[in-house]
Amino acid sequence: MAKDKDLATSPVKTKKEKRIDIIVFVLLSIGAVAMVFPLVYMVCASFMTKGQILSGEFSLIPNPVKMGTYADVIFKSNFLRGVRNTMIVEVPVLVIGGFTSSLAAFSFSKLRFKGKDKIFLGLLSTMMIPFAVIMIPQYVMFTRWGMTDGLLPLILPGLFGNVGMIFFLRQNLSSIPYEFVEAAKIDGCGYFKMYYSIFFPLMKGAVMTQIILWFMGIWNDYLAPTIFVSNDKWHTMQVVIRQFNSQYAVNSNYPLIMTASVLALIPTLLLFFFFQRYIIESMAISGVKG
Amino acid sequence: MKNKPTKKKMSKAAFREHCYGLAFVAPPFIGFLVFMAFPILFAFTASLTSWNGMNNMLDHFVGLKNYVKLLGDEKFWRVLQHTIIYMIGIPIGMILGIIIAMGMNRKIKGVKILRTMYYIPVISSLVAVAILWSWVFNYDFGLLNIIIKALTGQHGPNWLGNEFWVKISMILFMTWKGLGTAIILYLSGLQGIPRDYYEAARIDGASGWNLFKSITWPLVSPVTFYLLITGLIGGFQVFVEVLVMLPTGGINYSAATVVFYLYDNFAANRYGYASAMAFLLAIIIFIITAINFKGQDKWVKTID
Numbered sequence: 001m002a003k004d005k006d007l008a009t010s011p012v013k014t015k016k017e018k019r020i021d022i023i024v025f026v027l028l029s030i031g032a033v034a035m036v037f038p039l040v041y042m043v044c045a046s047f048m049t050k051g052q053i054l055s056g057e058f059s060l061i062p063n064p065v066k067m068g069t070y071a072d073v074i075f076k077s078n079f080l081r082g083v084r085n086t087m088i089v090e091v092p093v094l095v096i097g098g099f100t101s102s103l104a105a106f107s108f109s110k111l112r113f114k115g116k117d118k119i120f121l122g123l124l125s126t127m128m129i130p131f132a133v134i135m136i137p138q139y140v141m142f143t144r145w146g147m148t149d150g151l152l153p154l155i156l157p158g159l160f161g162n163v164g165m166i167f168f169l170r171q172n173l174s175s176i177p178y179e180f181v182e183a184a185k186i187d188g189c190g191y192f193k194m195y196y197s198i199f200f201p202l203m204k205g206a207v208m209t210q211i212i213l214w215f216m217g218i219w220n221d222y223l224a225p226t227i228f229v230s231n232d233k234w235h236t237m238q239v240v241i242r243q244f245n246s247q248y249a250v251n252s253n254y255p256l257i258m259t260a261s262v263l264a265l266i267p268t269l270l271l272f273f274f275f276q277r278y279i280i281e282s283m284a285i286s287g288v289k290g
Numbered sequence: 291m292k293n294k295p296t297k298k299k300m301s302k303a304a305f306r307e308h309c310y311g312l313a314f315v316a317p318p319f320i321g322f323l324v325f326m327a328f329p330i331l332f333a334f335t336a337s338l339t340s341w342n343g344m345n346n347m348l349d350h351f352v353g354l355k356n357y358v359k360l361l362g363d364e365k366f367w368r369v370l371q372h373t374i375i376y377m378i379g380i381p382i383g384m385i386l387g388i389i390i391a392m393g394m395n396r397k398i399k400g401v402k403i404l405r406t407m408y409y410i411p412v413i414s415s416l417v418a419v420a421i422l423w424s425w426v427f428n429y430d431f432g433l434l435n436i437i438i439k440a441l442t443g444q445h446g447p448n449w450l451g452n453e454f455w456v457k458i459s460m461i462l463f464m465t466w467k468g469l470g471t472a473i474i475l476y477l478s479g480l481q482g483i484p485r486d487y488y489e490a491a492r493i494d495g496a497s498g499w500n501l502f503k504s505i506t507w508p509l510v511s512p513v514t515f516y517l518l519i520t521g522l523i524g525g526f527q528v529f530v531e532v533l534v535m536l537p538t539g540g541i542n543y544s545a546a547t548v549v550f551y552l553y554d555n556f557a558a559n560r561y562g563y564a565s566a567m568a569f570l571l572a573i574i575i576f577i578i579t580a581i582n583f584k585g586q587d588k589w590v591k592t593i594d
Contacts, residue, residue, distance in 0.1 A: 024393045025401070031390060032407035035466065039410065041433055042422050058436040100317040112304070113311030119319055126326045128579060130527050132549050132568040136336065136561055137329035140343070160321025185303075191310040220415040222530050238417045242534060245421045254425055261418035272413045276406060279413075283471065284478035 039265075046070070046259040053254045069259045073244075079260065081233070082240030088151055089236065090218050093158030098211050101161040102203065105169030106195045110181050120170075123163050135227060142228050153228035154236070158218075165210040168286060172206040173199065209278040216268045237264060337566035342559045356566035366567065368543065369551040375457050376528055376547070379464045380521040384514060386465070387472025392506070394473070395480045405477070409470035416467070420534035423463045424450065427535075450536060453544035460545060463531060472517055479510040511590045519582055526575050529553065 013021070040060070045053060046069060047062035073079050107113075108120050142153040176199070184194045200207070222238040229235060235243070244260045272279060300308060337356055341347040360366050390408065394401050411419060426433040427449035438446035449459045487505050496504070507514075529549035532539065539546035539554075546554075548571055555564040 021396055021398045024396055025398050028390065028393050028401065028404050032404040035469070036407045036410055038422055038426050038433065038466075039414070039419075041426075054431060058433075058440060104315045104318045107311045107314035111307055111311035111314065113308040116311065116315075119315055123318055123322055126322060128523060128575060129326065129330065130523075130549075130568065130572050130575060132527065132529075132552055133333050133565075133572045134326060134329035136556055136565055136568065137332035138325065140332075140561075141329070157321060157325045159317075160325070161318035163318065166318060191307070191314070195314070216413060220417075222415075222417045238415060241415075241421070242417050245424075245534070246537065249424075257421060257425070261415075261421050264415050264418045268413050268415065269410070272410070273406075280405075280409070280474055283474055 042258045043262055046255055046262050048255050050253055050255055054252060066255065069255050070263075073256065073259045073263060077244070077260075078235070078240050079237075079263065082235055082237040085151060085234050086219060086237040089154045089158075090215060092155055093218060094211050094214060097158045097161055097214070098165075098207060100159065101165040101210070102169055102200060102207050103195055104161055105166045105173060105203070106199045108166065109170045109173035110176075110178065110194075110199065111191065124167060126163055131223065135223075139227055148228060148230045149234070150231070151229065151234050151236075154218075154221075154224055162210075162214060164286075165214060168210055168282060169203055169206055171285065172203050176202055205278070206282070209275065209282045212271055212275050213279065213282065216271065219268055333565045333568055336562055337569045339562045341562040341565075343561050344559070347562075350562070352562070356563050357570065359563070360566055360570060365543070365551060366548075369546045369548050372457065372545065373526060373528060373547045376460050376464060377522065377525045379461045379468070380518065380525060382461070383465050383468050383472045383521070384517055386469055387517070388476045388507075388510065390469075390473050391476035391480055392502075394477055405473065408473050411467050412470040414467075416530050417534055419467065420463070420531045423459075423466075424535040427459050450545075451541060453541055456536070456540050456545045460528075460531065460535075463535075464528070467531075468521075475513045475517065476510055479513040480506070483509045508589075508591045512592060515582070515586055515590045519579060522578055522582070523575055526571060526578075 044060045044062060047065050047067065049062075049064065049066050052059070052063060108116060138153070138157075139148075142148050145152075147153050147156070180198060181194065184198055189198075220238065221236075222242065225236040225239050226242070229239070241260050241264050245257050248254075248256050336347060338351060338353060339347050340350045340352050340356075394405060429435060429446075429448045429451060432449070434449065435446035438444070447455045449455050483506065487509075488501060491501055491505060527549055528547045532545050532547055532550050533553070536545045539550055548567065552564050552567045552571070555567065
């Protein structure tokens with residue numbers, strides 16, 4: 001009986017099922033279009049003139065098409081400086097923080113040492129702590145250390161690693177048998193060498209995915225930069241965008257504001273399109289197994 | 291017997307491994323001590339003082355006064371209420387998420403593109419999309435009211451300028467931003483349900499709604515649980531979206547959240563009071579998360 005059933009569940013769909021599929025697809029498409037519609041409108045608006053938007057008549061097509069806003073935002077504002085500042089944070093954090101995180105994940109997963117589980121749980125529990133709690137003390141710390149004039153408050157904490165990344169990589173390594181470690185030990189391989197010549201290559205894909213997600217996290221971060229960095233010169237991308245908004249919303253210069261927002265979205269969107277499969281996979285893993 | 295050490299002495303090799311193991315986890319552990327553990331203790335101490343950043347914190351010890359004041363602070367209860375109202379978005383996101391995920395799970399061609407479209411708001415910068423939506427919600431020339439006018443001929447509500455509608459606006463915005471996550475997670479949950487579960491139930495004569503109620507929903511409960519936990523932890527910390535869309539907290543502070551109020555106090559140099567609020571928030575989050583983990587045995591099922 002069971003066998004017959006298995007045969008019956010072949011992927012061939014009945015006519016009725018196909019009809020349902022079409023209806024479902026249409027409904028899903030309507031929803032999807034509604035989801036991206038504000039973003040599409042944003043892109044269209046960035047090519048419009050201020051007059052067209054303020055006319056209050058709905059239109060997706062810019063008339064006339066104005067390309068100049070992009071040049072204005074990129075070259076006549078703090079935009080590029082914001083991008084530069086964000087990148088100054090990204091590079092050291094991702095390189096060094098990626099290294100410390102993957103090394104720690106290797107250790108948590110494959111080495112035997114006292115207090116391992118306690119340390120890991122301690123790190124993990126910090127994910128529950130609201131940023132609001134540590135915000136004020138960190139602000140005071142960074143002020144005392146004289147760092148609020150630059151980007152160090154955004155770089156320094158990241159260098160020590162990222163709990164989410166450690167957790168994910170540890171999960172990733174758990175599927176690799178312990179025999180790898182034993183074999184390496186017999187060959188007289190040192191622990192650091194074990195990390196970089198055996199385990200790092202094995203988790204390279206997962207590391208890359210996590211680095212991409214972390215990149216997006218830093219790129220999109222607004223709260224920490226706005227609290228910890230007092231000097232305008234060092235404002236990051238998101239802070240610059242927000243200032244654009246408060247500066248130009250007064251005179252309703254929406255094309256300018258939307259252009260800046262579009263530019264802020266492009267890097268993360270591109271990364272997402274290229275690495276979609278990995279990003280969604282890792283999101284799903286953290287949700288289902290986490 | 292008494293003198294025998296409880297723990298066996300480590301061999302030389304094991305000791306070496308122990309040292310390397312610890313050394314490799316030292317950076318995140320030090321980071322944890324410096325940027326988490328110490329600030330938490332510091333915040334707790336500060337919450338017991340009337341510190342304003344300029345005076346000496348430890349000289350202005352006031353005991354639990356900040357907490358007492360907080361419990362009697364009408365504004366605090368209001369912002370807490372707003373914060374909880376916004377969480378209506380969590381079940382809405384779950385319901386829409388599971389429905390859409392079930393549609394996508396039908397293995398229709400081209401559905402992957404739709405999945406991407408639903409997910410785009412999730413990876414978009416919060417500041418950028420909050421700016422975009424503050425324009426979408428604009429009373430005079432926002433996208434929403436333009437559409438409402440085109441469809442009904444009537445002028446839509448003053449989304450961000452009305453104490454009631456501002457909450458609807460925030461819930462709408464947050465649901466839009468987070469829906470993609472619920473879809474992706476439910477979809478991967480659905481894909482983990484063995485097909486023969488449904489076949490067996492169908493033989494027993496179960497129909498659509500019953501299949502959902504007794505198979506699908508229980509078996510995606512780990513996802514629901516995860517969405518609930520992360521939704522609550524994040525929901526209590528909603529701040530940037532309000533700050534960007536309503537920099538003053540809305541008409542009569544009607545859009546302000548707990549962290550928004552906390553930030554206002556922080557900006558006004560009431561560090562002691564703000565710390566007490568932060569700590570109370572952490573306690574609330576901790577208790578709610580703990581209750582959820584305690585209660586999960588009752589409804590969270592796993593496949594095996």
